[in-house]
Amino acid sequence: MQTRTNETAHRAVEAVARASYGRLVALLATRTRDVAGAEDALADALVAALTTWPRDGIPKNPQGWLLTAARNRLVDHARHQQVHEHSTPTLKLMTREFDEIADPDSWPDERLKLLFVCAHPAIDPTIHTPLMLQTVLGLDAEAIGRALLVAPKTIGQRLVRAKTKIRQTRIAFEIPTADQIPERLEAVLNAIYAAYGNSWEDASGADQRLTELGQEAIWLARVLREQIPADPEVRGLLALMLYCEARRPARRSVDGRFVPLSEQDPKDWLMHMIKEAEGELSVAYQMRRPGRYQIEAAIQSVHAERAHTGHTDSAAIAAFYDQLMQLAPSIGGAIARAAAHAEVRGPEAGLTLLDQIDSQSVISYQPYWAVRAYFLRQLGRSQAAAEAYDRAIELSDDPAVRAFLTERRNCLTPH
Amino acid sequence: MLYALLIYEKPDDFARRESAVESEAYAGAWRAYHRDLLDAGIFVGGKPLDAPETATTVRLRERKREIQDGPYANTKEQLGGFTLLELPSLDEALEWAARCPAASYGAVEVRPIAVEMEPRVTVANSN
Numbered sequence: 001m002q003t004r005t006n007e008t009a010h011r012a013v014e015a016v017a018r019a020s021y022g023r024l025v026a027l028l029a030t031r032t033r034d035v036a037g038a039e040d041a042l043a044d045a046l047v048a049a050l051t052t053w054p055r056d057g058i059p060k061n062p063q064g065w066l067l068t069a070a071r072n073r074l075v076d077h078a079r080h081q082q083v084h085e086h087s088t089p090t091l092k093l094m095t096r097e098f099d100e101i102a103d104p105d106s107w108p109d110e111r112l113k114l115l116f117v118c119a120h121p122a123i124d125p126t127i128h129t130p131l132m133l134q135t136v137l138g139l140d141a142e143a144i145g146r147a148l149l150v151a152p153k154t155i156g157q158r159l160v161r162a163k164t165k166i167r168q169t170r171i172a173f174e175i176p177t178a179d180q181i182p183e184r185l186e187a188v189l190n191a192i193y194a195a196y197g198n199s200w201e202d203a204s205g206a207d208q209r210l211t212e213l214g215q216e217a218i219w220l221a222r223v224l225r226e227q228i229p230a231d232p233e234v235r236g237l238l239a240l241m242l243y244c245e246a247r248r249p250a251r252r253s254v255d256g257r258f259v260p261l262s263e264q265d266p267k268d269w270l271m272h273m274i275k276e277a278e279g280e281l282s283v284a285y286q287m288r289r290p291g292r293y294q295i296e297a298a299i300q301s302v303h304a305e306r307a308h309t310g311h312t313d314s315a316a317i318a319a320f321y322d323q324l325m326q327l328a329p330s331i332g333g334a335i336a337r338a339a340a341h342a343e344v345r346g347p348e349a350g351l352t353l354l355d356q357i358d359s360q361s362v363i364s365y366q367p368y369w370a371v372r373a374y375f376l377r378q379l380g381r382s383q384a385a386a387e388a389y390d391r392a393i394e395l396s397d398d399p400a401v402r403a404f405l406t407e408r409r410n411c412l413t414p415h
Numbered sequence: 416m417l418y419a420l421l422i423y424e425k426p427d428d429f430a431r432r433e434s435a436v437e438s439e440a441y442a443g444a445w446r447a448y449h450r451d452l453l454d455a456g457i458f459v460g461g462k463p464l465d466a467p468e469t470a471t472t473v474r475l476r477e478r479k480r481e482i483q484d485g486p487y488a489n490t491k492e493q494l495g496g497f498t499l500l501e502l503p504s505l506d507e508a509l510e511w512a513a514r515c516p517a518a519s520y521g522a523v524e525v526r527p528i529a530v531e532m533e534p535r536v537t538v539a540n541s542n
Contacts (some may be wrong), residue, residue: 122509157472166528168527169525169527170416170503170504170505170527171503171504171505171506172503172504172505172506172507174506176506317521
């Protein structure tokens, strides 16, 4: 009986931590401008919950309980230190403010402010995404390292450095003013898209946390659109992620195998999401300021058309990729462009475009080898295709994708 | 919160201070900036520094004084002055740094004053 109470309480702590981590950190940090301090205080509060809740029962308002506990830690800490002459009055104010609003639903949502801090130009740009993943979405260094393919230890040290800079230099926790939004927004959009990308790569949907990450990335983009409705790239990114998310259920067959886009049945796509994406994209288009995310969304919209027309307009996709590569060149874009042109002009044309990519930069890039293998197979060059498949399989993390590539490789007919 | 704006300038910029043609434009821009800082009520202190050629660098090694002609850092861009501002956040300090004349021809480094260190390394003024 006792163990069951324990388990229920532990599950409750875990659930509220997962659902409210970013929200609570943002609430605390916006008032103290100290992300690391807010995270430490919340961690202490979670530990306290693990001992208190099994004994006294789960509180009626678990979020409120954690917030109060974390806030008390911060006040205690400030009292001990006494050096932060700035933070003690702030904390007193915060105590009053939180006591006045008992209902968590009426707390202000400060996550967007936290997001802009994570993507601040004074912070090393390479740590923007990991910082957002940790503070806004609550991933630990271990999970971030796995998602971004970096050693957790390195990530951990760089996260600490970034948070120290936030505290020491007193970066403002504010939504930037209209004239500053352009220079700040791109980093925020990139961080959100990177979070979504990590979730997307888990094609099998095996990792529950990664699936949720995708939903949270979409949610962040929605909040951003509410806040900055006149920016077409915000809508472009939201549309792009919605188009992809709509296809998530179709990426796996009933027996768990990976299904590539061209072989997906549009009946498995979530049409309400495609509709929402179309709405966002058409509003963005009317603003007449094209950008990377709008073009990527437009490419996905052409794919989505198949649900209505039954075929894919490959020429339109190839043209969008040409435009994308001029506006925002990238390795991933160059490979997708080669694949798009191959659909229109055949695998030989695709292979020529692949060969134009700097070979050093694609040695360990899985999509390059998967696409190359696909072209070589179509051209009947079985030996070269098998080698490219081997490289792609070696570079694939996802078991479903690995199984798919292995199956294709084994179907090659030797000469 | 106190922020230091460290002004970095190139040899040409130091030369402009003396130039018959350019000196007034150079000084005028700085004068206007200083007036804005005073009007905003955020100016705590600051001075221009003389050219790097006038610098002398001192080290004490094994109780022996080592004196060297020239500035500490052997770089093209040299410290040309500093300004101390009282501001609520880094974001506002960055905004004032961007308005500083040197931002458009040299560089401005923004550094917060070490709040936790200051009381440990200073003594109260008894006057």
